[in-house]
Amino acid sequence: MVSTVDVGDVRLAYTGVGSGSPVVWLHGSGPGATGMSNFGRNLPAFADFRNIVVDLPGWGSTPRPATDEPLIFHAAERVCRAMTALGIERAHLVGNSYGGGVAMRIAMRHPERVDRxxxxxxxxxxxxxxPPWPVGLEHLFAYMAAEEPAREAMAEFVRLMVFDxxxxxDALIDERYEASLKAHPELPIPPNFGDLTPDLRLIEAPTLLVWGREDQTVPLTWAPRILHGIPNAELRVLPRCRHWVQYERAPEFNHIVREFLQGGPTAASEG
Structure with missing residues (x-):
């Protein structure tokens, strides 16, 4: 069931599931994306955590406030406000694609709020x-730019997200297509997501990067800058897998992430 929380300029939609240590799940920017469409099939494996699955501003059930801020910067502050309103001082953050950028921004600006x-x-x-952009981003931007997006364009986009x-x-394509019509982004193409590169060194949290080897949207060749920029980062690469790692390789993803999240308290929490 979708709930909302007041974060100042918008009511942020989220789904709360489970109990235990909090985990905030942050979805990607693809057309029709929502928190639950990205992570719904993963949550049963994390029932012993308090899961907060967010719809970021402009996606799913969260409206898009008017802002000139880069999207990642704007969304990160709203997620922090939501955590405060929900009584969550510190949490694990799990972010896919755009949501990964939002998670990094929170870890840069508010390191005390991030465990892993x-x-x-x-x-x-x-x-x-x-640019030039990888083929997955080309399709994403083209879909965003279309005045009347076609279902076949969504089908092409979804097929690019998975190796298999x-x-x-058809059910997944229809779900994403209908959701995209309800919350069309109406953003400049390409959108101003914001550049996190200069501040990667500020991320103190232990960080796990998970990548599909055949990703055609955010290619594996982009990983080294992040891996070497974050002081305490490790990388796991899953073969025969594209951009939707948590969807396409759900059992392996769930195992890897649970093992990482249960790795013990970080230095900050020990102190």
Whole structure:
């Protein structure tokens, strides 16, 4: 069941599931994305955590406030306000793509609020030669720019997100397409997500990067800048997998992430 919390300029939508140490789940920016569409199939494996699955501003059930801020910066502050309103002083953050960028921004600006950080092919850190954009981002931006997006364009986008295209079912395509029509981003193309590169060194939290080897949206070749920029980061690469790691390789993802989150208190919490 979707709930909302007042974060000042908008009521942020979220789904709360389970009890225990808090985990905040932050979705990607693809058309039709919502917190539960990204992470719904992972949550049963994390029932012993307090899971807060967010719809970021402009996606799902959260409206988009008018802002000139980069999207990642704006969303990160609203997630922090939501954590405060929900009585969560400190949490693990799990972020996919754009949501990974939001998670990194929180860890940079509010390190005291982050225990462990899990990032799946996160946004916000580009190579020096971008654009041109990878094919997945090209399709994402084209879909955002369309006045009347077509279902077949959504089907092409979803098929690019997974290595095993049998996972791009008609039901999934229809779900994402209908959601995209209700919350079309109406953003400049490409959007101003914000550049996190200069502040990667500020991330104190132990960080797990999880990447699909065949990712065509945020390619594995973009990973080293983040891996070497964050002081305490490690990288796991899953073969025969594209951008939706948590969806396409859910059992392996759940195992890897649970093991990481249960790795014990961080230095900050020990102090």
């Amino acid at each position: 950080l899990v990032l799946m092919a996160p946004g916000g850190v580009l190579p020096a030669d971008a 295209e049998t996972l791009a079912t």
